[in-house]
Amino acid sequence: MSSKKSVSKxxxxxxxxxxxxxxxxxxxxxxxxxxVSLIAKESHDRFQPMTDVCLKNGIFGENITTEGIALIxxxxxxxxxxxxxxxxxxxIGKECHAPCAIGKEVGNCIMPKEGIFAIVIEEGVIQENDExxxxx
Numbered sequence: 518m519s520s521k522k523s524v525s526k527x528x529x530x531x532x533x534x535x536x537x538x539x540x541x542x543x544x545x546x547x548x549x550x551x552x553v554s555l556i557a558k559e560s561h562d563r564f565q566p567m568t569d570v571c572l573k574n575g576i577f578g579e580n581i582t583t584e585g586i587a588l589i590x591x592x593x594x595x596x597x598x599x600x601x602x603x604x605x606x607x608x609i610g611k612e613c614h615a616p617c618a619i620g621k622e623v624g625n626c627i628m629p630k631e632g633i634f635a636i637v638i639e640e641g642v643i644q645e646n647d648e649x650x651x652x653x
Contacts, residue, residue, distance in 0.1 A: 518543045518580070523618040526575030528645075534602050536640045540580055550607035551634040558584040560631040568624045577628050578619055583649055588633045596652040597635065599643050603652070604635035 519526045522544045533541040539552030546552065556579040561572040574582040586597075595606040613620065613629045620626035 519575075519578070520544055524578070525573075525619060525622065526578055526580065528574045531642060531644045532580070533642050534604075534637045534640045536637050539637060543580060545578075545580070550636060551611070552607075552637055553581065553604055553635045554579045554628070554632055555581045555583055555588055555604075555635065556628065556632045557586060557588045558582055560588075560627055564625070564627055570623050572623070576619070576623060577626060577632065579628070579632060581643070581649075586649060586651065589631050591633065591651070596638065597649055598652050599647050599649045601639060601641040602637070602643055603639035605638050606633055607636045608634040 518529050518532065518540060534553070535541050535546070537548060539546035545554070556577055561576075561582070565572050570576070589609060591606050593606050593609065597604045597606070610629050610632060611634070613626055617626050619628070
């Protein structure tokens with residue numbers, strides 16, 4: 518989470534998702550199609566050799582860092598389930614003003630190509646290391 522925009526997010530043990538809003542207390546929360554941002558750990562791993570910065574979860578401004586799901590291959594409309602929470606993929610990538618603050622800090626920003634965004638369909642609480650699944 519972060520209290521302001523254009524900065525890396527700080528890892529937290531638990532987040533609360535609110536329907537049609539996003540993550541309670543996060544600077545990016547609110548109506549629209551970019552309520553929750555996700556990046557795969559595999560994206561971090563691919564980019565790590567290209568920077569001297571340690572790529573901790575949230576470094577690219579993502580709310581949720583996943584593992585084992587090819588996020589950028591998911592079509593818009595795909596639903597993801599985490600506990601009682603349901604997210605719906607609403608946008609793949611984003612337009613990034615060049616260079617963005619995160620890109621300046623890290624050397625490049627991978628959100629435009631490897632990040633996805635979702636809206637909250639069903640709200641609830643997500644804790645660190647909770648399982649995420651693709652709803653079929």
